[in-house]
Amino acid sequence: MKSRSPLVNRIAVVVCAVVLTALVSMTTTLAVSKSIEGNATAINLAGALRMGAFRLLAHAAGPVDSLTSANSIKSLAAEYEDNLTDNLITRAIPGSADHPLANQYRTIQAYWKQTLRPSLENHPHGLPVSANMVAATEAYVDSVNQLVSMLERRTEARIDLLHLIQIISLAFSVLIIIALFVDLRNRVLKPLRKLVSIAVAVGEQDFSRKANLKGTDELAQLGSAFDQMSSELALTYYELEERARSKTEELEKSHTALQLLHNASRNLFANHDLCSGAVPMLQELEQLLGIGPILLYLHDKESTEPVQAVTTASADRPFYCRDHHCNACLVTSEIYDELPIEEHDGRRLLLPIRTPSGLLGTLEVWYPAGKGLSETARRLLETLSDQLATAIFLERQITEQQQITLAEERTVIARELHDSLAQSLSYLKMQVARLRRLNIEGSQKPAHDAILEELSTGLNSAYRQLRELLATFRLKLDTPDLATALRKTIEEFSGRLEKPVKLTYNLPPQALSPNEEIHTLQIVREGLANAVKHADATEIFVEVVFESPQVKARIKDNGKGLPENGQPTNHYGLIIMQDRARTLGGQVAVRNREEGGVEVSLTFVPKSRHLIPTETSST
CATH class of the missing domain: 1.20.120.960 (Histidine kinase NarX, sensor domain)
Known part of the structure; x- marks a missing residue:
């Protein structure tokens, strides 16, 4: 045509x-x-x-x-x-x-x-x-x-x-x-x-109108150019609008996230507990950025592998959980299976948690592979890692400072005990020895000998307990923590037993307060002292384990066991251990083992439980 x-x-x-x-x-x-x-x-x-x-x-x-x-x-x-x-x-x-x-x-x-x-x-x-x-x-x-x-x-x-x-x-x-x-x-x-009309509509930001002019004349060509221009303007406008909307949403998310990080930083520094301070904040951050789960690993010099300290989503209760009334990190299996982890088409971002003095831990962030992670979200997570690094560093500094302060106080107490009570006990022992050398005849001699024996036994027990206290108080630790103190104690008693004492230890980092560490260490030392001195054991096993939410310390030996009445010959040490256990809110049990020997077990729940309020739990 x-x-x-x-x-x-x-x-x-x-x-x-x-x-x-x-x-x-x-x-x-x-x-x-x-x-x-x-x-x-x-x-x-x-x-x-x-x-x-x-x-x-x-x-x-x-x-x-x-x-x-x-x-x-x-x-x-x-x-x-x-x-x-x-x-x-x-x-x-x-x-x-x-x-x-x-x-x-x-x-x-x-x-x-x-x-x-x-x-x-x-x-x-x-x-x-x-x-x-x-x-x-x-x-x-x-x-x-x-x-x-x-x-x-x-x-x-x-x-x-x-x-x-x-x-x-x-x-x-x-x-x-x-x-x-x-x-x-x-x-x-x-x-x-x-x-x-198209020009007027374009001026009103309406790009839906089209000329649809047929033919090859100038106006038809102009109409085609108008249609193409309108389509390109619509695309450009929508792209700009989408970019502006995306930027606005991103800025709003950034503002909300920064406000969240600000509040979280205050909670972190106020609570001095990663779980209570970090989990609710991390869960809110996950909802805001469309990411998750987030896991926090701490690096501990006593462990070759990073130790998981916090997770925002778990189908099972984490081993380090100290509060079984808290369900903040627990989700159903169906929800967990939908999370963007490695098995479910997820990508992982690892952010170091470091200070100028060294690497403290790693923040592991999972996000959907199809969605990706925006630069703004990445910067926010980097800011979060810096805040966590500061909080962890300060918490460790405070804990170490408390332990150092406590060690100094213990040194002062040990010096005072050595200069006062130890000398008094030594004097009393010498007086008892002098009384033993006196020849007392007559009907009063049996009573006199019984009283001297009782005084001697009491003084020896008190003197031994005092020496144990002085040895504990005088422990010099490069890093004042329970694991190091236990290892030094094991070395000490292995030397006294002339056989190696076996140690099993799996407490998470920062699981106990300084006071709880001291009492746990003293009970372990008391149990070891009894096993070495009274049990005639050839093998001694020490276990300090975390069975959420409890800490359990067991001292086992293969010695002669307890007498038939169930009380050891020297019961003053058991009384002291029970007092320490009550201070920890736990209990000490001493029993004969079926295979022979004695087992001293300490069970208590760390005082840092119930840190996450129940109403903030996600499930």
Whole structure:
């Protein structure tokens, strides 16, 4: 199919058609007007020929006025013939020989020359005209009338043709103008209105309108350009709007996250406990950023592998959990299976928790692989790791400072005990020894010996307990923690037993307070002292384990066991251990083992339980 002309070409065609119509109309009108030029004069002259013929007839029948009458009729006839052949008449006669008007004119000329003129010239002047002459004249006049009628009809036909040409030209011009207006309306006005409406809509941020103009003209091309521009503007606007919305949401998330981190930092530094200070904050951060779970691992010099200290989502209670009333990190198996961990199309981000003095731990963050992790979220997590590093460092510093302070106090107490109570006990022992050397006879001797034996036993027990206290108080630790103190204690008693004492230890870092560590260490030392001194054991086992939420310390030996009454020979140490256990909120049990030997067990729950309020638990 032939494509339509562009707009300019169509307008040029319309203009050319109008001009051509006008030229054709003017040319044909001019030609027709030219063809009927002089017809009116010819009709008038032809009409005068009729009257001239009757004048000649009347002149021929009139009285004789003079001798020149004959010449007069001839001159009149000649004059009449000149009028008959006048150029004004001959020009109105078509040049075609077979044209009816030309035939009629030749007939009139022939009749005039052959019949009527000779009759008029040969008629005797003064005599009445004959009926034949009158009939001939009338026949001639009838022929002239026919000629005049034919001239009139021919002129009227030319005028009608002129009218027809003008009507056709007018109609054609009207049709061209109507077609021009229709084309302008359809091809110019409507597209322009569409383009203007699209421009207004684009100004109002409405990019849904489209021109959808058909064709290949300029406005169609302009409409296509408008549609493409509108689509590109819509895409650009929506992209910018989406970016602005995304940035706004990201800024709102950042603001909320920063507020959360600010509140969390205060809680971390106020509680001095990672679980209570970190878990609720990390869970809120997970919901805000669409990430999780988050796990916190601490690096401890006593452990070759990082120790998990905090998790935000777990199907089972973590081994380090000290509060079984808290369910902050527990989720159902169905929820846990949907978390973005390694088995569930998740990606892991590891962030170091470090201070200038060294690496304290690692923050493990899981996030969906398809979603990814934005730069803002990454920066927030880095800020979180810095805050956790500060909190952990300060907590360790406070704990170590408390332990150092306590160690210094213990050193002072040990010095005071050595300088006062130890000397007093030594003095009393010497006095008892002097009393033993006295010879007392009589009935009072058994009572005297019993009292001395009891005093000696009590003094020896008190002196031994004092030496144990002094040994404990004088422990010098590079890092004052329970694990180091236990290892040094095991080395000490292994030397005294002359056989290695086996130790099993799995307490999480920072599980006990300094006071709890001291009492636990003292109970273990007391149990070891009893096993080495009284049990005659060849093997001793020490276990200090964490069985959530309890801490259990067991001292087992393969010695001779307890006496039948269930009390050891020296029961002062058991009393002291029970007092320490009550201070810890726990209990000490001493029993004989089925396989032989004695087991001393300490069970207590660390005082740092119930740190996470129940109402903040996630499940």
